[in-house]
Amino acid sequence: MRIKATKMDGCGNSFLIVDEMKTPLAGLDRSLISNALATQHETDGIVYLEVQQGMASMRIFDRDGTEETMCGNGLRCATRYLRDTHISNDNFSIATGDGQKEVSVSGDLIEANLGEARNYQQINQHLHFVFTGVPHVVVVGSALDLDTARILGKSLRKDKSLALSVGHPEGVNVNFIWRTSEGIALHTYEVGVEDVTKSCGTGSAASAYVATKVFGTALPLTTSSRGGILKIKNSNGYLSICGPTCYQGKVIGFVNNLYPKSAAPAYHRNYFNDLQVAQL
Incomplete structure (x- = not known):
């Protein structure tokens, strides 16, 4: 089976965008397909997109085939692709496993509102926790x-x-975060990739939020990672991430089997089921 995809970069994070309006995968196991595609094309994750009755939806799978609730840079890449391919407005919403997210396009900059920082707690002198669509520990x-x-x-x-x-x-x-003259710098070790990635959108948002607690800095705040710079903003109490994305070209993935979806529910880290996402 051949699967066409678009490879994109969001602040150093690499994703394959699979447009299910063009390549429908209903009834197939996206977890196994994602692992195969990510291995072939050395990418951090696979983003599956649909647009139904004007509402865009996104599902994100890590390179190990695990489905996540959210991915900040993946959401920004999805925004750029949807705006260029299916949606005529610069401001719209995308349904994700972590709920409906407001996104916008302004020239080369893509901004995604991740919602409120949730469940913040200080674990010890240097360790903090916050949920920004996925769970993050922040080491100061x-x-x-x-x-x-x-x-x-x-x-x-x-x-x-x-x-x-x-x-x-x-x-x-x-x-892992530390202060810089411009804001903060960070490294993120990501679940599912099982390595330090060049960037992490939800991690940058979590780190900036913790920085406001620890350093007393105010948002907007510039976060710097190996992949580039993101600006984290406060939008009426919600965290948003803003930065550029870019296309890396069209690719074709080859999957030896069709991988029909198992009748038994597979474990994944998505806390919201597909029905909830579809109803957003």
Whole structure:
């Protein structure tokens, strides 16, 4: 089976956009398909898009095939693609596993409103937790190199007692942040990718939110990662992320089997079922 997709970049995060208006996959196992496509094209995640009766919807799968509730940079890439392909307005909504998200396009900049920061808690002197569409632990400290972030990030991501203590036994993403003259810098170790990624939109939002608590800084705040810069804003109490996206070209993925969807529900990290998403 050949699956056509568009490869996009959002602040260093790489995604394959599968337009199900053009490539319908109803009844097929997107988890297995996602893992195959991500392996072939070295991408962080697979985004599946539909537009029904004017409402766009997005599903995001990690490279390991796990479905997530949200992905900030994936949402921004979806926004750019939908605006260029299906939707004529610069401001619209996209249904996600974490609810309906307001998005906008202004020239090269794509902004996505992630909603309220939820369930914030300070775990210890340096460790904080906040939910920004997916669960994030934020470690406040000084600048550290990539290898150290990878080792420490993996350790915290695998810490079952930590995950249980914040109510997310499926695991948490881990962000390491430190202050800069422009705002904050960060490394993010992402669940599903199981490595430090070049950028993370929900992680940048979580880190900026924690920075307001710890450093007393106000939003908007500039966050810097290996992939580039995002601006985190406060929009009537909601967190939004803003930055550029770009196209990397059309690709074709090859899947040996059709992977019919199992009758038994597979485990994933989506806390909202498909019916809830469809009704948004």
